[in-house]
Amino acid sequence: MAVRQQRGKGLTVAGGSAIDLEKIEVDCLLEAVYHRYGFDFREYAPASLRRRVNRRVKLEGLPSISALQDHLLRDPDVMNRLLLDLSINVTAMFRDPTFHLAFREKVVPLLRTYPFTRIWVAGCSTGEEVYSLAILLEEESLYDRSRIYATDINEEVLERARLGVFPLSKMQEYTRNYIGSGGRRSFSDYYVSAYDGAAFDRSLIRNVVFAQHNLAADRSFNEFHAIVCRNVMIYFERSLQQRVFGLFDDSLARLGTLSLGHKESLRTSPHAGKYKELDTAERLYRKLKK
């Protein structure tokens, strides 16, 4: 078959369509990552993946994505750096105060009906979301009969979550979020300042289990009364989103609640029929059928 080189991009098969060489390189890299390290990014949204992979190529001072593949196969430190790039860890305390207010008003009364509740925070990043939930449950006198399972694909962010020290410079913003979420005390009661960090009260994580869990590859590990997975699936392709909804459905007790991010929705999932919307804008769902 005759092929000709296309300027810049790739090769064109005569009479056929352009071959996107960069896509082939990214696909090969993701296969290599999966086979060598078990992290499965093969069904993540491609545009953002490409951007992040190319950024890592530049930062490592390498000539191509294939060269990055070669390096990371042999050097786990390169993999760790790429993992941090790919697993976008942006987060905040009481992120989206209106969501936290809705959780307080609509989910907490349901949780009160159980003698003990298990809550899964999936994709918890550096822990800001977990400390926020712990504060909320403490203020609602529910914390002592709750256990929070906080998971993420990335062990490095979990390590930071266990420490619970967040930038002092963020405390004004987090205080505003806390007030907007219906917070009942003074936000500064929960941390002490040390240099440029705010160290959160260790007792807030007395009922938290932090563990690595990969939503793309690992199974359900318990039955929960509430699952919170916000701003994680937005980075997944539709096929992976559907699998993760299946995993959550397997992991949620009947009458349990599922909380998603503002840009995520259960609506297109085959499981949607089993759920009722508790709060449409805040993406809060309740499972009605097993």
Ligand SMILES: C[S@@+](CC[C@H](N)C(=O)[O-])C[C@H]1O[C@@H](n2cnc3c(N)ncnc32)[C@H](O)[C@@H]1O
């Ligand atoms: C943008 S942060 C969201 C953090 C928090 N949920 C929030 O809303 O502020 C996305 C998190 O999802 C995690 N993540 C990405 N892919 C994952 C996967 N396959 N399994 C588990 N966690 C994953 C990332 O490591 C990252 O910490």
